[in-house]
Amino acid sequence: MNFFFEVLIGGLLSGVMYALVALGFVLIYKASGVFNFAQGAMVFFAALTFVSIMELGVPFWPAFALALASMVVLAVVTERVVLRPLVNQPQITLFMATIGLGFLIEGLAQGMWGAAVHGLEIGIVDEPIAWTMDNWGIGVSTFDLFAAGVSAVLVTVLAVFFNKTRVGRALRAVADDHQAALAIGIPLQSIWRIVWAVAGFVALVAGVMWGARNGVQFALTFVALKALPVLIIGGFESVAGAIVGGLIIGASEKIGEVYVGPLVGGGIEGWFAYMVALLFLLVRPEGLFGEKHIDRV
Amino acid sequence: MKLTKTALIGLGIAGALGASPVLAADQYVGMPSYRVGPYAAGGSGIFGGMIDYFQMINARDGGVNGVKLTWEECETEYNNARGVECYERMKKNGPTGNTVFHPLSTGITYSVIDRATADRIPVISVGYGRTDASDGRVFPYIFPLITNYWSQNTVKIKFIGMKEGGMDKLKGKKIVNLYHDSAYGKETIPVLDVQAKMYGFTVTHLAVAHPGNEQQSQWLQIRQIKPDWVILRGWGVMNPTALKTAAKVGFPRNKVLGVWWSGAEEDVIPAGSAATGYIAAGFNVSGTNYPVMKDIQKYVVAKGKSNMEDKSRVGSAYYNRGVVHGILTVEAIRNAQEKFGKGKSITGEQMRWGIENLDLDDKKIKALGATGFLPPLHVSCSNHEGSGLVKFQRWDGKQWKVITDWIQSDQKIVRPMVEESAAKYAKEKGLKLRDCSKEG
Numbered sequence: 001m002n003f004f005f006e007v008l009i010g011g012l013l014s015g016v017m018y019a020l021v022a023l024g025f026v027l028i029y030k031a032s033g034v035f036n037f038a039q040g041a042m043v044f045f046a047a048l049t050f051v052s053i054m055e056l057g058v059p060f061w062p063a064f065a066l067a068l069a070s071m072v073v074l075a076v077v078t079e080r081v082v083l084r085p086l087v088n089q090p091q092i093t094l095f096m097a098t099i100g101l102g103f104l105i106e107g108l109a110q111g112m113w114g115a116a117v118h119g120l121e122i123g124i125v126d127e128p129i130a131w132t133m134d135n136w137g138i139g140v141s142t143f144d145l146f147a148a149g150v151s152a153v154l155v156t157v158l159a160v161f162f163n164k165t166r167v168g169r170a171l172r173a174v175a176d177d178h179q180a181a182l183a184i185g186i187p188l189q190s191i192w193r194i195v196w197a198v199a200g201f202v203a204l205v206a207g208v209m210w211g212a213r214n215g216v217q218f219a220l221t222f223v224a225l226k227a228l229p230v231l232i233i234g235g236f237e238s239v240a241g242a243i244v245g246g247l248i249i250g251a252s253e254k255i256g257e258v259y260v261g262p263l264v265g266g267g268i269e270g271w272f273a274y275m276v277a278l279l280f281l282l283v284r285p286e287g288l289f290g291e292k293h294i295d296r297v
Numbered sequence: 298m299k300l301t302k303t304a305l306i307g308l309g310i311a312g313a314l315g316a317s318p319v320l321a322a323d324q325y326v327g328m329p330s331y332r333v334g335p336y337a338a339g340g341s342g343i344f345g346g347m348i349d350y351f352q353m354i355n356a357r358d359g360g361v362n363g364v365k366l367t368w369e370e371c372e373t374e375y376n377n378a379r380g381v382e383c384y385e386r387m388k389k390n391g392p393t394g395n396t397v398f399h400p401l402s403t404g405i406t407y408s409v410i411d412r413a414t415a416d417r418i419p420v421i422s423v424g425y426g427r428t429d430a431s432d433g434r435v436f437p438y439i440f441p442l443i444t445n446y447w448s449q450n451t452v453k454i455k456f457i458g459m460k461e462g463g464m465d466k467l468k469g470k471k472i473v474n475l476y477h478d479s480a481y482g483k484e485t486i487p488v489l490d491v492q493a494k495m496y497g498f499t500v501t502h503l504a505v506a507h508p509g510n511e512q513q514s515q516w517l518q519i520r521q522i523k524p525d526w527v528i529l530r531g532w533g534v535m536n537p538t539a540l541k542t543a544a545k546v547g548f549p550r551n552k553v554l555g556v557w558w559s560g561a562e563e564d565v566i567p568a569g570s571a572a573t574g575y576i577a578a579g580f581n582v583s584g585t586n587y588p589v590m591k592d593i594q595k596y597v598v599a600k601g602k603s604n605m606e607d608k609s610r611v612g613s614a615y616y617n618r619g620v621v622h623g624i625l626t627v628e629a630i631r632n633a634q635e636k637f638g639k640g641k642s643i644t645g646e647q648m649r650w651g652i653e654n655l656d657l658d659d660k661k662i663k664a665l666g667a668t669g670f671l672p673p674l675h676v677s678c679s680n681h682e683g684s685g686l687v688k689f690q691r692w693d694g695k696q697w698k699v700i701t702d703w704i705q706s707d708q709k710i711v712r713p714m715v716e717e718s719a720a721k722y723a724k725e726k727g728l729k730l731r732d733c734s735k736e737g
Contacts, residue, residue: 003517010514010517114606115333115337116610119569120567128547143545214537214541215567217533218335222534226511267478270478270506
């Protein structure tokens with residue numbers, strides 16, 4: 001039984017890491033109704049910029065600030081060059097634009113900093129806590145617990161930002177209807193710049209955490225693939241949903257791999273998460289926390 | 298695509314003199330490189346090493362018997378379709394077409410086998426690609442040189458036997474084969490199963506879904522199985538993730554044995570201290586303390602001409618693997634020139650002869666300044682592998698340290714499997730086996 005709980009806890013903590021990436025998607029979708037296909041590339045860009053600046057000899061926090069500044073610049077340029085010309089275009093057009101943007105950001109990151117693989121140490125060991133091993137026979141990683149703490153802080157801050165601030169309410173208004181938001185004087189362009197910058201911040205945090213875990217390399221762009229089933233389950237518009245979705249996906253894919261995998265040849269984690277998401281789609285298409293849209297005819 | 302520096306300089310001088318560009322004979326090599334994307338570290342290191350070796354040969358020796366080496370890169374991003382596109386785009390370039398194709402990808406190798414055979418352009422896949430192509434009677438233009446995956450795997454089991462105190466001590470041991478869930482990853486499952494039966498150990502195959510950035514479940518299973526050794530058959534991000542997760546579940550890294558595609562600096566540095574003690578196989582070694590590397594330093598790197606953006610990577614596992622690719626290519630060209638005419642550009646067909654009759658013994662390797670850098674090699678019509686030797690390196694936290702001499706693979710196991718698999722392929726394709734006794 002200990003083993004089952006170890007798999008479960010490991011899965012839940014892995015799910016927190018997926019949720020970190022999923023949060024970036026949620027932010028942009030919540031504020032603009034756009035599914036940002038470039039979020040994985042933004043994670044890579046942010047982490048690579050951060051680690052490359054650190055390797056120039058800049059300490060952690062100044063390097064973090066500089067990387068964050070680069071994400072803000074990226075947000076401003078994205079709004080000016082990609083989003084502004086596409087105001088009031090169908091959402092599929094904006095979605096297609098983010099696909100192109102994703103490739104552009106990937107190329108930009110490698111063009112600026114090179115394609116080499118970087119190690120990233122943030123001072124948190126990724127080893128089991130002796131106490132849990134000795135007392136419960138369950139290995140829980142210090143790093144995973146730290147990642148869970150970071151996610152909790154991030155979710156709290158974002159929840160307050162969206163629900164308790166003027167900017168947050170404006171973001172939600174823009175998401176509901178661009179034209180209506182413009183009509184009542186909400187500055188659409190500023191709102192988009194802010195939300196893309198905040199998504200850049202989330203990408204930076206996710207990139208640092210994933211980079212510290214597996215190294216900063218192009219494969220960071222793939223973590224976005226793990227975020228998609230999380231979003232399907234949690235709902236595209238809910239910050240809390242990203243966390244709950246992450247936990248469900250993390251736990252189910254680990255349990256699936258360990259207990260179902262051996263029966264079908266193993267290596268099922270990649271698609272098992274999508275299968276779970278598909279089952280949720282059949283039952284609750286808007287996700288656990290997504291808004292139910294009713295169109296009057 | 299980049300035009301070669303040599304060609305550009307030649308055209309520039311000719312243009313400056315106001316004359317028609319009369320170029321000396323040159324030998325063109327089209328390179329399907331990958332310098333961006335998930336596997337860019339391998340692509341940039343290996344093609345960088347090969348290009349620097351070519352540059353050194355041009356600068357130090359004036360080319361191969363006066364024939365300058367030229368090259369052209371085509372970006373594949375490790376994508377099969379792009380690899381085929383690059384092959385087609387480059388196959389007719391140069392005075393005699395593409396001399397040789399180095400796919401540097403098992404997938405691209407599979408994709409060009411039929412084309413290259415029809416076009417008579419040899420394909421060199423050093424330490425990767427289709428294992429049964431070692432049977433040159435069925436695959437005349439495909440050369441998985443030095444050591445194929447099956448040979449390497451028998452050496453790994455030999456190494457484990459050595460560590461356990463003899464091959465008879467393998468009986469009852471438990472080995473986990475943690476592999477990338479792809480054609481590349483699955484390639485060694487059959488040979489491991491045969492060895493498990495032969496030596497009495499149990500082997501558990503655990504797949505890791507691409508790209509391998511999440512392995513918690515596999516390593517928890519490994520902890521349950523309590524294996525004596527874990528064979529790591531990874532690629533890219535799967536490698537540091539495996540080492541980090543091994544540390545997370547408390548599995549000793551000095552009992553993790555990697556394939557050479559898990560044995561570069563890029564595979565261990567991101568894992569930090571979790572990689573210390575980890576062992577990987579190799580058909581080449583890291584380091585710069587070899588005469589051939591010193592010549593590259595002197596004629597290329599010191600003159601600011603290195604293809605590597607990051608000069609600290611000169612001497613790394615991937616870079617040196619590229620130098621090995623360069624040595625094999627140049628020596629095959631030299632060999633072909635001996636037969637078909639010194640100082641002339643050779644064709645792909647002639648290059649095939651040059652590779653197939655390549656004989657790099659200790660004396661020749663010493664003359665190349667590469668003793669211990671790559672193993673001796675004797676290629677023949679029936680044996681397109683040519684060596685089967687493997688060394689092992691241990692990561693000490695800062696660099697790879699060679700811990701064995703060359704260890705011979707178990708050809709009693711490998712060769713019958715190669716011939717059986719190749720014969721099956723020949724039957725499927727309706728191919729007639731070459732009679733090697735009639736080949737000159």
